[in-house]
Amino acid sequence: MKPITHIRSRTVVLPHENIDTDRIIPARFLTTTERTGLGKALFNDWRYRSDGSPDPDFALNKPQAKGCEILVAGRNFGCGSSREHAPWALLDFGIRAVLSSEIADIFRGNALKNGVLAVVLSEGEHQYLLQHPGIELAIDVEHGFIELPDGGRFSFELEPFARHCLLSGVDQLGFLLQHEREISAFENAHKEAA
């Protein structure tokens, strides 16, 4: 994974609460055995009309959303299934950060492992971003703040290990594999106990 230190982009806003993983990517697109190429199915049933054409009213289809890398979403984003296809689809589409007042546990873990910054903000900060779609934000991952166009800052907390992994592009499987000795010791201790 490539290190991620800063993200600067305009925002695209989906204010709906409880945007679930079936909304992010419907189950019928999960028969793939690859991680890539899922961006075209992102928010599929929302983005396209029944004839397959893009719905011009959907926020991500609007011209001003082109190139936006920061998604501001309503409370409890990513609830539902454990499908990692959800962050894969966001990433493939070009979304690199999701901001909300609450993000579902499994989605948040999956997102961070794929270099999609999932950030929880206070209610007031979240409301401000929901009400000001399209503003340019500069996210500083290391120092944990988001800079607004007027110079104001929203600070945020990130689980320290997740932040470390994002900043230095740490491979978490590599990190786990370094614990081989402890894992073997644990297994041996449990063999004796059994």
Added chain:
Amino acid sequence: MGRTLLDKIWYAHQVCEETPATPGVLYVDLHLVHEVTSPQAFSELRARGLSVRRPEKVLATFDHSTPTLPADASGKRAYVTAEAESQVAQLETNAREFGIQLYGWGSANRGIVHVIGPELGATQPGMTIVCGDSHTSTHGAFGALAFGIGTTEVGHVLATQCLLQRKPKSFAINVSGKLRPGVMAKDLILHIIGTIGVNGGTGYVLEYRGTTIEALSMEERMTVCNMSIEAGARAGLIAPDATTFEYLKGRPRAPQGSEFDKAVAAWSTLKSDADARFDREVDIDASKVRPSVTYGTHPGMVMTLDAPIPVAANAQERRALSYMHIESGKLLAGTPVDIVFLGSCTNSRLSDLRAAADVLRGHKVSPKVRMLVVPGSEQVKRDAESEGLHEVFRAAGAEWREAGCSMCLGMNGDIGKPGQLVVSTSNRNFEGRQGPGVRTVLASPLVAAASAIAGHIADPSAFVQEAAA
């Protein structure tokens, strides 16, 4: 201070303690694998030249992408797409190459992963259990710490048998009182989700406890724990007891003979201490629970069948009511139904099928309704057929299918048409979950069966009284 059940299981599996800078390393006793969330993990192992560390602790099956119609005379199965077929084939290849036991086509034990784990006795108290599937919470019914993980983590567990985790908080759901006739475990968990909210459990492990929970069968407990994730909790737990041990005794993967007695002695210590403190608690009066359904587009939008549809509290709820084509203040009971789905890891076990069959016996599914009955596993299917339940369903006009996830998430082509209303015993009523534009009403097997007969959403009470008479 006493320890919670979560504390006891967590610390018994801690390979490395968590620190402020790093999560803990948690050992995994049982890793369940299915075809949808595993292929990319196996690819990662191949790319790195890694093997599966403990293949004997991995159990694989396919359930999501599989057709629920039987193979034709030439053995060909009606996959929804060639890609679905190749996804299943890829799990067969991966299991063979990495030395993992696969309960696949031809196995007498294939089925929904959360049905077969317990059925085989692979799910046991005190274990840590993970699967690339959010309904892994089901296994918590046995006093196992069981939760869903993403595909990257599936790779972590395959390669190291461990996960990097921080300890979640604990949340006691204290349930007392007697469930009324016609009220099922499904109604209880819908009521609980309605009470704590669709995100009320985020960051917590729920421990269901109290006299009501103790009185539930294992299958009922699984229904309750299954939907923990619908309240945002990755896991639900119920302390193991005599009911648990009785269920596990003699199952093929459970300890046998004197080993079983030793295991029971150890399992009996797995409960929260009397003086254990939970991070959060809520009390639920089970006697107040009525047959419940969802009326909106997330599982927290729950109502009882005898009440009017609640007033929309915000824009999102207004949108949900509009998607569902319903209005506040009116009754949901009486709304015409197009499809009834009896199945899923929530409600596809033998007792679920029996409950629905008892209602359907001697009745016909309304000619306006298509009813699909999908047993949770090959074993459930055989058991149901040996009791003649399949004949009851067929005589009523329902379709009797092969085991799988089917219409719960509609990955295999079992879906409704835009605008259709499905009364579903599954776990999620998200927009489009059962097909684009399809409206889902989550309900118990009794409500599903009663609605199938009536042709509209119906309270099962009259049928339940009739069946009892």
